[in-house]
Amino acid sequence: MEFLIILPVFLIMEGLTWVIHKYVMHGFLWVLHRDHHDHSSENHLERNDYFFVIFAIPAIALMYIGAVQGYNYLFYVGLGITIYGMAYFFVHDIFIHQRIGFLKKTKNPYLLAIRRAHKQHHKHTGKNDGECFGFLWVPVKYFKMYFNKDNK
Template sequence: MNLIIIFITFLLMECATWLIHKYIMHGFLWTLHRDHHDHSTDGAFEKNDYFFAIFALPAIALMYFGSLSHFNYLFYIGVGITLYGMTYFFVHDIFIHQRIDFLKNTENPYLLAIRRAHKQHHKHIGKGEGECFGFLWVPIKYFKMYFNKTK
């Protein structure tokens, strides 16, 4: 049952990510997210990186309070959120934005579709503009671009 809770939480985080990205990060917290779009930061870190801590706090709280009750469902929801956060970091920061040179020349159609959809998201530098707010699930047209290639 605990693995099911983790898995469902992980899946629901994709929906939450879309909503948070579109309405919060491109909404009232645009001041933290803007430098991720306009690249106005010179250093290795952006204001956008504060979202790591903002999103980690609920997961930490859930795991803490869930562990006090002999590792109840709250703990496993926190684990699901944490696993999604780790996936987000590796795919978004390392793979897509190449903060570490990794999988730069991949030919994997799924990874290329994710990278392309994210590139489409970043072509808009304004707060109110945008598309592709999701992360692991992107519009089908991007998958078709890479899965329908003939070699």
């Protein structure tokens, strides 16, 4: 039963991520996201990393409230958000940006498409004119690249 809450929340998070990335991170909170694009941070941590805390707060609050109320649906909504956040961290920070060298030489077309789409997103160093704001959903054109041997 809990899975029927967690899975839809996880899937909905992809749409929310697109909206938040395009209109919040590339909008009024660009001041936090900018160093992720222009690499102006001299540390391993970027101001952009504050978004992990910002996005974790509602998930933690939902899980806490849901647990206090007897592990109701709020707990599982928070858990779905948390699982999405963990997936985001693994794919974005570890796989794409290689903060920890992992899967550097993958041949998996889906993973290569995610990496290519994110690279397209980062070719724009300003807050405007961006593309590929999602995370797990990859525009078809990037996915097709890795099945068409002529484009390699």
